Amino acid sequence: MNSLSLLAEENLKNIKRVICFASGKGGVGKSVLCSASALMLVPRGVGLLDLDIHGSSVPSIFGVKGVPREEKGLLPFETRGVKVFSMGFMFDSCPLLGSEISETIREIFAIVRWGKLDFLLIDMPPGMGEEILEILPFRPQFVVVTTPSPIAWEVARKLVHLLRRARVQILGVIENMCMNEPRLHDKVLRLGLKHSWVRFDPQLDESFGEKFPPPQLSEDVNRTLGELGIC
Amino acid sequence: MHELALAEGILKNLVQIASGRRVEKLVLRIGEFRQINPSLLISLLQDLSKGTVAEGMEVQVETVYGEIRCLDCGGEFSFNQVPLTDSQKECVHFFPSTLRAFGCPQCGSPRIEIRGGRELEIKSVVIK
Numbered sequence: 001m002n003s004l005s006l007l008a009e010e011n012l013k014n015i016k017r018v019i020c021f022a023s024g025k026g027g028v029g030k031s032v033l034c035s036a037s038a039l040m041l042v043p044r045g046v047g048l049l050d051l052d053i054h055g056s057s058v059p060s061i062f063g064v065k066g067v068p069r070e071e072k073g074l075l076p077f078e079t080r081g082v083k084v085f086s087m088g089f090m091f092d093s094c095p096l097l098g099s100e101i102s103e104t105i106r107e108i109f110a111i112v113r114w115g116k117l118d119f120l121l122i123d124m125p126p127g128m129g130e131e132i133l134e135i136l137p138f139r140p141q142f143v144v145v146t147t148p149s150p151i152a153w154e155v156a157r158k159l160v161h162l163l164r165r166a167r168v169q170i171l172g173v174i175e176n177m178c179m180n181e182p183r184l185h186d187k188v189l190r191l192g193l194k195h196s197w198v199r200f201d202p203q204l205d206e207s208f209g210e211k212f213p214p215p216q217l218s219e220d221v222n223r224t225l226g227e228l229g230i231c
Numbered sequence: 232m233h234e235l236a237l238a239e240g241i242l243k244n245l246v247q248i249a250s251g252r253r254v255e256k257l258v259l260r261i262g263e264f265r266q267i268n269p270s271l272l273i274s275l276l277q278d279l280s281k282g283t284v285a286e287g288m289e290v291q292v293e294t295v296y297g298e299i300r301c302l303d304c305g306g307e308f309s310f311n312q313v314p315l316t317d318s319q320k321e322c323v324h325f326f327p328s329t330l331r332a333f334g335c336p337q338c339g340s341p342r343i344e345i346r347g348g349r350e351l352e353i354k355s356v357v358i359k
Contacts, residue, residue, distance in 0.1 A: 003240035010239070
């Protein structure tokens with residue numbers, strides 16, 4: 001183990017559960033569901049780590065521009081009871097190569113000091129590359145997010161296979177942006193996973209900032225957290 | 232004070248490597264992009280190591296210099312030639328790879344090659 005890994009271990013030792021929201025495919029609503037879940041889990045100790053270095057959206061969802069404070073590392077920015085860290089607080093855009101993404105993720109885990117938390121929710125970027133592989137040593141649980149689209153589901157299914165090969169615990173699949181009813185229930189159950197669903201919320205775009213999450217999304221995410229055994 | 236966190240991580244690593252044996256000397260290789268103050272790091276390591284197997288050890292820090300080469304205009308630059316604001320320097324201090332975000336100092340291209348400058352390694356340990 002190197003010095004950064006040991007620091008990361010120290011920073012994460014007081015966190016009860018690390019849960020990643022991942023999809024493989026972009027645009028399925030991972031950041032929205034992850035952020036809404038974080039707010040629903042308050043007043044318990046909640047941290048939200050935006051690992052989508054190239055396309056961070058957590059700062060826009062919360063409507064905040066935080067600057068992490070330096071104190072023996074970096075302290076996450078606190079908003080509405082959630083401790084938030086995003087590279088989006090520091091950069092507008094930061095094109096990184098694969099090895100640099102890996103290195104930056106190791107640095108984030110080594111120097112961001114979360115303190116005691118019941119939950120650290122991680123908003124994963126699309127794809128199945130460096131970010132997923134770098135996070136595995138921290139033994140996170142995963143929530144797989146998809147939309148009803150067969151194209152999104154096909155990629156989510158591949159992610160499920162990858163996570164199973166890595167012997168990672170998958171809490172379940174959230175089918176997001178459903179119009180009237182879910183379409184993937186049986187397919188998800190056939191994979192031996194829990195299924196939950198969230199309706200398309202037309203008020204979502206207007207809610208970003210203080211009004212997030214809108215009432216329908218709050219209701220659905222609350223139900224989802226229960227159905228997947230998160231709370 | 233990032234140096235304090237790094238010193239703690241390095242010391243934990245060192246104690247693991249020593250596995251109960253006494254440490255006489257530690258040599259570190261640290262990339263210049265990290266903008267670590269070597270004398271502060273050495274002093275913190277010596278303070279933190281009191282009461283451990285590394286108490287009283289000699290610490291040396293070797294700075295590894297980095298280079299930025301633009302793949303578009305061919306310009307080559309040292310870290311000091313990259314014009315960074317204080318807050319940009321702080322970002323690079325914490326996340327050295329993000330130096331790429333500021334692009335080529337000459338033409339602005341994001342297609343740059345970064346060689347060295349990001350190291351944080353224990354180069355050698357002398358154990359009694």
